[in-house]
Amino acid sequence: MSNTFHLAVPAGDLADTLPFYTQVLGCASGNSEKGRWIDINFWGNELTLHQSEERLPGVRHDVDMGNVSVPHFGAHMPEEEFQALKKRIESSQFDYLDPPYRRFKGTEFEQETFFISDPNGNVLEMKTMVNPAVLFG
Incomplete structure (x- = not known):
């Protein structure tokens, strides 16, 4: 996995957010720490979803x-x-x-x-x- 991009984002409630990435986008989940974060195979890149209270302002x-x-x-x-x-x-x-x-x-x-x-x-x-x-x- 050389040259794999890694990005970590606040994801709110992981139980609500994970199905978006796995079922809708079709990404596979990977390593995780229950209730804290989960890695997503985002088209060959590592996207880490962090359990969070905050949302990014856009x-x-x-x-x-x-x-x-x-x-x-x-x-x-x-x-x-x-x-x-x-x-x-x-x-x-x-x-x-x-x-x-x-x-x-x-x-x-x-x-x-x-x-x-x-x-x-x-x-x-x-x-x-x-x-x-x-x-x-």
């Missing part, structure tokens, strides 16, 4: 596609996996914060993206690139 910033929530995190995924994720979200109790949108149409950076928030208000941006090889050149 703001919105203007970008080409509109006004997006900051801070946020997410994952790039293959088109087929991205479309399957959208179907799971659309058949769940969760709504998009910002619905799927195609950005940079007709360029080498063309992508489809959407924003959703977990039960504790952490904002995720999920995306698929038409040409993933251009991401970091």
Whole structure:
């Protein structure tokens, strides 16, 4: 697991938040300390959900596609996996914060993206690139 990214976030009540990550997003859970934290395999990266009382305050910033929530995190995924994720979200109790949108149409950076928030208000941006090889050149 070299070069694996690690991020820890306040997750509110883990019993409420864990199903969002495992059932809706389809991520596997890993190591944990009961009632304190649990690791999630977030598309090959380690996301640690911490039991918490606090929620992060969010703001919105203007970008080409509109006004997006900051801070946020997410994952790039293959088109087929991205479309399957959208179907799971659309058949769940969760709504998009910002619905799927195609950005940079007709360029080498063309992508489809959407924003959703977990039960504790952490904002995720999920995306698929038409040409993933251009991401970091």
